[in-house]
Amino acid sequence: MTGTTLDDYTDRYAQRARGMNASEIRALFAVASRPEVVSLAGGSPYVSALPLDAVGDMLGELVARHGASTLQYCIGQGDLALREVICEVMSLEGIDASVGVSPDDVVVSVGAQQALDLVARVFLDPGDVVLAEGPTYVGALGVFQAAQADVVHVPMDDEGLIPEALQEALREVSDSGRRAKFLYTVPTYHNPGGVTLPGPRREWILEICRRAGLLVLEDNPYGLLGFDADPLPALRSMVRDGVIYLGTFSKTFSSGVRMGWVLAPHAVREKLVIASEAQILCPSMLSQSAVTTYFQTMPWQEQLKTFRTLYAERRDAALAALHDFMPAGTAWTHPAGGFYVWVTLPEGLDSKAMLPRAIHNRVAYVPGTGFYGDGGGRQHLRLSYCFPPPERIRDGVRRLATVIGEELELRTAFGASGPFEAAEQSVPVIDGPRSAADTPPQGLA
Numbered sequence: 025m026t027g028t029t030l031d032d033y034t035d036r037y038a039q040r041a042r043g044m045n046a047s048e049i050r051a052l053f054a055v056a057s058r059p060e061v062v063s064l065a066g067g068s069p070y071v072s073a074l075p076l077d078a079v080g081d082m083l084g085e086l087v088a089r090h091g092a093s094t095l096q097y098c099i100g101q102g103d104l105a106l107r108e109v110i111c112e113v114m115s116l117e118g119i120d121a122s123v124g125v126s127p128d129d130v131v132v133s134v135g136a137q138q139a140l141d142l143v144a145r146v147f148l149d150p151g152d153v154v155l156a157e158g159p160t161y162v163g164a165l166g167v168f169q170a171a172q173a174d175v176v177h178v179p180m181d182d183e184g185l186i187p188e189a190l191q192e193a194l195r196e197v198s199d200s201g202r203r204a205k206f207l208y209t210v211p212t213y214h215n216p217g218g219v220t221l222p223g224p225r226r227e228w229i230l231e232i233c234r235r236a237g238l239l240v241l242e243d244n245p246y247g248l249l250g251f252d253a254d255p256l257p258a259l260r261s262m263v264r265d266g267v268i269y270l271g272t273f274s275k276t277f278s279s280g281v282r283m284g285w286v287l288a289p290h291a292v293r294e295k296l297v298i299a300s301e302a303q304i305l306c307p308s309m310l311s312q313s314a315v316t317t318y319f320q321t322m323p324w325q326e327q328l329k330t331f332r333t334l335y336a337e338r339r340d341a342a343l344a345a346l347h348d349f350m351p352a353g354t355a356w357t358h359p360a361g362g363f364y365v366w367v368t369l370p371e372g373l374d375s376k377a378m379l380p381r382a383i384h385n386r387v388a389y390v391p392g393t394g395f396y397g398d399g400g401g402r403q404h405l406r407l408s409y410c411f412p413p414p415e416r417i418r419d420g421v422r423r424l425a426t427v428i429g430e431e432l433e434l435r436t437a438f439g440a441s442g443p444f445e446a447a448e449q450s451v452p453v454i455d456g457p458r459s460a461a462d463t464p465p466q467g468l469a
């Protein structure tokens with residue numbers, strides 16, 4: 025007999041693998057990749073806006089002329105030329121020599137995602153507490169859960185993490201006899217919240233963390249993708265100590281090159297390099313050379329403006345459609361940059377239970393539950409406006425509004441114990457051709 029759905033290995037897995045179960049949401053996203061579904065789920069950057077011919081020529085040259093080094097291993101910390109480029113990019117957000125930063129403090133990683141995993145490996149023991157915004161980035165939750173850490177969420181409002189709530193969470197953790205290892209935060213153009221921490225709150229939060237001796241893990245993939253203003257100062261630019269900073273080229277250049285980094289105090293940096301060598305030996309030299317050459321030879325600041333304009337148009341399309349179509353009682357954030365809008369459904373609706381119906385109506389989103397480690401988020405969902413063109417976004421939001429309207433009608437007709445449970449079970453099957461280029465992988469980014 026070949027293949028069975030039963031798992032013969034259950035009694036052999038490590039403890040940390042117990043929570044590694046494919047969710048029913050993953051199954052739905054397989055359906056959501058169909059071209060007839062408007063996907064507002066995945067956070068894939070719109071890389072087609074790059075000058076693809078020029079980038080292609082550049083990549084060809086990197087192999088044809090420099091293959092002896094670009095097709096080779098390199099050092100575990102990452103190539104020095106790229107670490108210099110990284111320092112130049114970080115200086116746009118005030119992270120520079122004035123706060124004690126040099127290429128020596130940077131470790132190149134396979135996207136910010138590997139950097140998150142490295143930090144978790146170096147800092148977290150099973151049962152440790154990590155404070156994180158509620159909601160928080162789904163990929164960070166996955167890392168912290170794999171490290172068997174306990175994520176304690178700190179609420180946000182329209183201006184990001186609430187300082188008083190952070191103080192309260194610190195008190196509660198310490199009253200329970202435990203100590204939080206770090207605060208994981210996405211202060212700028214939050215994923216999934218779409219909100220941004222203003223300057224004074226940044227100072228306040230840093231002060232709270234300094235007093236509590238709490239390390240800050242600042243994750244900043246979207247900082248250079250603001251629509252209305254110059255980049256905000258990163259938390260790391262405001263202090264010399266106490267912040268580990270994660271960056272990535274996924275949104276400013278290409279997510280496919282899988283290049284990110286971590287900036288850490290010297291002693292931590294050393295451990296991160298050792299942890300990374302154990303995982304991957306060294307980052308891809310071809311990808312590192314591609315990023316270095318792109319930033320050294322091509323007009324990347326102009327390209328950033330192109331990305332900003334494009335995403336701002338898509339943000340506008342999403343907000344206009346939400347305003348025009350959403351039923352009363354629905355609320356949403358107003359992102360000033362980045363990729364995401366966080367939607368709050370009318371009282372009593374459940375975004376996870378509603379997802380099959382939404383996909384049946386040819387629109388996909390990520391239910392809010394994906395962004396909480398404690399089962400919260402049912403009344404919320406995340407919409408990504410980064411990938412579909414504005415007309416598709418408008419269509420998608422219109423379809424979603426129809427689904428929400430119908431859910432409200434059902435609730436009125438049947439009350440709170442209506443046919444909502446049934447909706448959760450039925451995964452619709454939609455036939456049709458698939459097109460990978462039109463619909464990239466959904467949901468995890």
Ligand code: PMP
Binds near residue numbers: 135138161283469
């Ligand atoms: N952090 C946040 C907040 C993200 O949104 C993402 C990806 N969407 C990542 C980290 C990981 O990005 P990458 O590995 O592509 O750099």
